[in-house]
Amino acid sequence: MKTPQGLQPLIDDGLIDEVLRPLKSGKEASVYVVRAGDQVLCAKVYKDMAQRSFQTRVQYQEGRKVRGSRQARAMGKASKFGRREQEEAWKDIEATTLYQLADAGVRVPQPHGYFHGVLLMELVTDADGHSAPRLGEVELEPAQAEAFYAMLVADVVRMLSLGLVHGDLSEYNVLVAPDGPVIIDFPQVVSAAGNNSARAMLLHDVHKIRDYLAGSAPALASLHHGEEMWALYEKGELHGDTVLTGRFVFDTRRADVRAVQASIEDARQEAIIRQQGREAAEEND
Numbered sequence: 001m002k003t004p005q006g007l008q009p010l011i012d013d014g015l016i017d018e019v020l021r022p023l024k025s026g027k028e029a030s031v032y033v034v035r036a037g038d039q040v041l042c043a044k045v046y047k048d049m050a051q052r053s054f055q056t057r058v059q060y061q062e063g064r065k066v067r068g069s070r071q072a073r074a075m076g077k078a079s080k081f082g083r084r085e086q087e088e089a090w091k092d093i094e095a096t097t098l099y100q101l102a103d104a105g106v107r108v109p110q111p112h113g114y115f116h117g118v119l120l121m122e123l124v125t126d127a128d129g130h131s132a133p134r135l136g137e138v139e140l141e142p143a144q145a146e147a148f149y150a151m152l153v154a155d156v157v158r159m160l161s162l163g164l165v166h167g168d169l170s171e172y173n174v175l176v177a178p179d180g181p182v183i184i185d186f187p188q189v190v191s192a193a194g195n196n197s198a199r200a201m202l203l204h205d206v207h208k209i210r211d212y213l214a215g216s217a218p219a220l221a222s223l224h225h226g227e228e229m230w231a232l233y234e235k236g237e238l239h240g241d242t243v244l245t246g247r248f249v250f251d252t253r254r255a256d257v258r259a260v261q262a263s264i265e266d267a268r269q270e271a272i273i274r275q276q277g278r279e280a281a282e283e284n285d
Contacts, residue, residue, distance in 0.1 A: 006045035007032065009116040016043065016120070023131060028187055033123060033131070041112055044119040046091045046187075088117075090187060095119050097164065097186040104162055104240060106155045107182045127178045135181060136171035136212070145216035151180050152209050153225045153244065160202065160233050161240045163192045169205035171212045192233065199230050224248035 003011060003019050010016045016034045023031040023042065034043045095114035098121065102108055112120040124132040140148065152174065159166065166189060173185040192198045206226030214221040223246035231248070232238040 004030070004032065004045060006030075006116075006118060007034070007043055010034075010043070010118055010120075013115070015113070015115055016041070019043070028185075034120075036112075036120070040123050042109065042121050042123045044094075044121065046117055046119075048087075091117055093189060094186045097189050100162060101159060101164075101186075104158050106158045107151070107180065108186075109182065109184060124175045124177050124182050124184075126176070132175040132177050132182070134172055135174040135176055138176050140213070140216040142217040142219075145213040146220065148176075148181050149210065149213045149217070149220055152183070153206065153229075155183060156202070156206060156225075157229055157238065157242055157244065158240045160192055160229055161238050161242070165190045165192050165195075165198050165202045166205050167201045170208045174209070202226055202230055222246075 001019055001021060007016065007019055011018070016036045018035050020033045020035055020040070023033050025031070027047075029044050029046045032043045032045065034041055092114065095111055098108055098111040098119075102110055109124055110122040112122070114120070126132050135148070156166070156169070166183065166186065168185065168188050169183065173183065175182045175184055190198055190201055192202070195201070203226040206229075210220050210223060210225070225244050225246050227248040227250070228244050228246065229238055229242070232242060
């Protein structure tokens with residue numbers, strides 16, 4: 001096939017030898033099957049900002065670390081340089097995350113490097129050596145669905161113990177390899193500690209997978225692994241090998257709104273008094 005423009009620099013540099021075929025094209029990137037020596041890999045070519053339809057990146061980028069203060073200030077001002085830095089950071093995060101997760105034992109495609117804005121990684125295959133199907137494309141027996149759910153929950157626990165939340169987990173970004181599910185697509189990964197929406201995103205991830213697999217194994221529908229793992233994470237008690245029960249006791253107590261309002265007012269009055277004290281001290285000086 002004709003070499004896509006985004007992959008030509010990798011061929012020129014000898015990083016890959018040829019492009020075999022397109023694998024998929026989405027709103028964020030196009031993925032190709034390529035040959036590098038005797039290896040067959042995936043090459044993920046990220047689309048330019050102007051070509052992409054995904055418009056909620058600000059929510060995902062909250063709390064992400066950047067390389068330096070100059071980049072952070074530029075991103076905050078949304079200058080031309082800042083937008084360019086933000087774009088590069090958005091593309092680079094997936095490669096960085098894959099290396100981190102692979103080292104932690106999370107079932108993800110093994111990364112092979114990030115070059116010229118292109119991510120090279122393992123091609124996940126099925127038992128016949130063909131590209132592995134997505135979870136949403138296979139039929140599962142109840143026992144298999146339960147086993148897949150347990151494996152995916154264990155991987156989400158490993159991710160959260162590293163302070164990461166996938167942010168868009170579903171049956172469409174989980175591949176089915178002969179030995180179980182493999183999680184893909186991480187450009188929107190969020191910081192669990194630095195993003196105010198992290199808890200909501202984590203619960204959405206876990207519930208999405210649970211509810212889908214409950215279609216094959218109805219017993220899964222009553223489990224609450226997301227709430228359980230987040231509660232442990234908040235208390236600093238979640239580790240990569242933490243075993244969950246799926247049981248969670250929800251707090252049904254009603255919030256004491258008046259007490260909260262009274263606390264806010266007390267804090268406000270205290271701040272006013274401190275400010276008045278500082279002003280009086282300045283006048284005496």
